[in-house]
Amino acid sequence: MTTFQAEPVAGEPPPADSVRPKDSTPQAPTSVSRLNETIRGFISTWGSVWVEGEITAWNLRGGNVFGRLKDLVTDATISFRIWSSTRERLPADLKVGDHVIAAVKADYFVKSGDFGFGVSSMRHVGLGDQLERLERLRVQLRAEGLFDPSRKKPLPFLPQVIGLITGENSDAEKDVHRNAELRWPQVRFRTKYAAVQGDRCVPETIAALKALDAAPEVDVIVIARGGGDPQTLLGFSDERLVRAVAAASTPIVSAIGHENDRPLLDDVADLRASTPTDAAKRVVPDVAEQRALVAQLRSRLTSRLTHRITHDIAQLEQLRSRPALRSPESMIDSRAQDIELLASRGRDRVDRALETQSRRTAELRATLRALSPASTLARGYAIAHLADGTIVRDAAQAPASTAVLVTVERGSFAVRSEGEIAESGVGPAAAPPAGDAQPPN
Structure with missing residues (x-):
């Protein structure tokens, strides 16, 4: 934003009516030169002010500078001139796009009727303040976790398409293309051009970033610039751009500036490259290195397989040299003898x-x-049964006319009892001698 700091002036400006000569009438108008002198006299009473803005024009003619200063927020501009005597006291590196403050004093050219400002002092002021604001923003973003390593996305090993955001026909673009193609000749780029400094840097870079992030074939995005002083790199520390990079879903590589440059974009990007050349080397692999690595891995694999096969062959030979495997029939023979003995x-x-x-x-x-009982029957004894199968043990069991079944050694026959008779001690009816077996029940 343009700010003003008025210096003390000798007195208040005269009223607006005093600008017009008092003796000017339709019948007696004043001259143009007198009007311009009056205007110049009025403007000359204004004091000098300090104004902040961006140099948008810087034309050197005859040792004098004629330029324009633009407001940092709006499109308001002023014209200024720097006489050669004053220019000798100013910084020699002032140029278009610089953010400066200048001590200016209004002036009116009587001859041409042009209004402008004369510059008595100009410098890259505010850089210290800007760096201080930059550090405060850095602390804030770090507290929000935008710089945490855990949120950084890994880069693909071999991207299908590389998105590149850089200045048109810039050395950074050439460096990235040349070094990437040297490492991997089949690499493809999708390039979006954007201003890499000035007031167009941030919006154009954000627009290019969104376009590449939305492209599904783009695997990684490189934002590249060929270095510069801290003043020209301030656009890459803009909070809008930093948050856009943090919100991107595609891995972002920051290749802004050189090794010592450190815009906020470096901290929020998924990978910081020290230069555009370094970015190209880190985004794509080196085909020669990969071929050498493949050859090395194949050699290691062959060596390990050879060692393993040699080791297994040695173990197999050791096993084959054992008696059980050298002559297995001997084990069978010894077992056969054991089996025969056991049998x-x-x-x-x-x-x-x-x-x-x-x-x-x-x-x-x-x-x-x-x-x-068969033994008893074999000795000539018999067993008498009644009709119901009862063995006759007492003569009283078989009274006269009782049917009796008599079993002898060989067969049975039926008889009819004549009744009980007296014991004579002889004959088959006699009682068996002592010691002989009795018929079973």
């Missing part, structure tokens, strides 16, 4: 067990046969 032992044990059990069975058979 022989098993047969012997089975034979002994069968023999023992056979004897035991014979003994049990003899004992059973001795206790069996």
Whole structure:
């Protein structure tokens, strides 16, 4: 914003009526020269003021400078001149686009009727104040987290298309193209031109950034400028541009200035390159380096595979040299002998067990046969049964005319009881001798 600081003047300006000569009438008009002298006399009473703005014109003629100073916010401008005697005391690097303050005094040229301002002093003032404001903004943005490494996006290994924002026909554009194409000949660019200093720098750069960020084929965006003094780089510390870069979804590379330049764009970008040449080297890989790396990796892979195969072959040979694998039939033969021995032992044990059990069975058979009623019947005894199967143990059980079934060693036959008879002690009806087995129940 243009600011004014008035110096003390000798007195207040005269009333507006005093500008017009008092003796001027339609019948007796004043002359043009007298009117211009009157205007000059009125303007000469104004004091000098300090004004802030941007130099938009700087024309050197005959050692004198004729230029224009533009307001930093609006489009208001003033014309100024610097006489050669005054120019010798001013900084030698003043030029179009500089942000300056100047001590000016209004002047009116009587001969031409032109109004302008004479400059008695001009300098790049406000740079210290601007740098102070810049540092305050840096602290604010850092507190908001815009500089945090965690929010920085990684660059693609090999971008499909590189977006480039730079000045038209600038050295920075040539450096980026040349170095990127040397490293990767198939690299493609999509370039947007923007002013890299002055009042058009910020809006044009933001517009180019939004256009490239919206392009889906653009994988990374490089903002490049070939360095400059801190005054000319102030546009790349503008808060609007910094926040636009922070909001972009595409990775941003800042290649503004040289190694010692540090605009805010460097801090908020995803990668800071010291120069446009450095940006080109860091955005695309070097095809020669990648080929060398691939060759190195292939060599390492071949070496590791060879070592692994050699190691496995050695282990296999070691295993094959073991007796079990060198002559596996010997293991089978030894196991066969063991099996034959065990089988022989098993047969012997089975034979002994069968023999023992056979004897035991014979003994049990003899004992059973001795206790069996069949043995008793074989000795001539018989078993008498009533019709209901009851064994007759008492003669009274079979009175006369009772049907009795008699079982002998070989078969059975039916008889009819004649009743009880007297015991004679002889014959088949006699009682069995002591020790003989009784019929079972």
